[in-house]
Amino acid sequence: MFSPDGKWIVYHSLESGDWHTYVQPYPGPGERTQISTDSGGWPVWSRDGRAIYYMTSGGGAMMVVDVNYDSGFAPGKPRRLFEMQGRFATAHGPLRSHSFDITPDGDFVMIQWAKPEPITQIHVVLNWFEELKQRVPTGR
Numbered sequence: 001m002f003s004p005d006g007k008w009i010v011y012h013s014l015e016s017g018d019w020h021t022y023v024q025p026y027p028g029p030g031e032r033t034q035i036s037t038d039s040g041g042w043p044v045w046s047r048d049g050r051a052i053y054y055m056t057s058g059g060g061a062m063m064v065v066d067v068n069y070d071s072g073f074a075p076g077k078p079r080r081l082f083e084m085q086g087r088f089a090t091a092h093g094p095l096r097s098h099s100f101d102i103t104p105d106g107d108f109v110m111i112q113w114a115k116p117e118p119i120t121q122i123h124v125v126l127n128w129f130e131e132l133k134q135r136v137p138t139g140r
Contacts, residue, residue, distance in 0.1 A: 002026065004049040008073060012041030012054070019057045023073060035065045035075045047104055053081070055100070060084060062108070084110075 001010050009026045012019050019041040024032035035043075039057035046053070052065045052075070061083050066076040100110040125131075 001043060001045060003045050004047060008049075010035075010043040010045060010052055012036075012043060021052070021054045023052070023075070025073070033073060033075060035078065036063070037078050040078070042100070044101060046102065053100075053102065055084070 002008070003010070007026060008023050010021065010023045012021045018039045019036075020034050021036040021040045021043045022032045022034050024030060035052060036054060040054045040063055041057060043052050043054040045051075049069075050067055052067060054063050054065075055061070056063060062081045063078045064081050065078050068074040068076070100108055102108055
């Protein structure tokens with residue numbers, strides 16, 4: 001994921017044998033910096049680029065690392081923000097998008113897995129775009 005200013009990339013990798021979160025300059029040159037001390041992944045930048053959030057492996061906790069740019073990229077020590085109760089979605093597959101996001105006012109948006117229930121009914125809505133245009137006029 002690119003930083004808000006587009007100068008850095010944060011990502012997670014399994015190349016060390018465990019999931020870790022790294023940052024490196026874009027487009028380079030420059031070395032990568034590991035910011036997770038224990039394992040961690042699925043990183044997301046804060047809106048102002050002054051912090052990076054990530055989940056510990058297994059989704060047990062949400063971590064934050066403050067970032068200082070006074071002399072390049074200088075990450076602080078990871079801090080545990082909160083324990084995550086239950087199972088939360090993590091992105092897997094070819095696109096590997098992030099699994100959570102942070103609203104502009106600092107709230108976390110996450111998908112928590114619930115106990116699956118059997119699907120007994122499916123609702124199909126046709127022409128929903130036309131109904132939306134009727135309900136929310138554009139003013140044009």
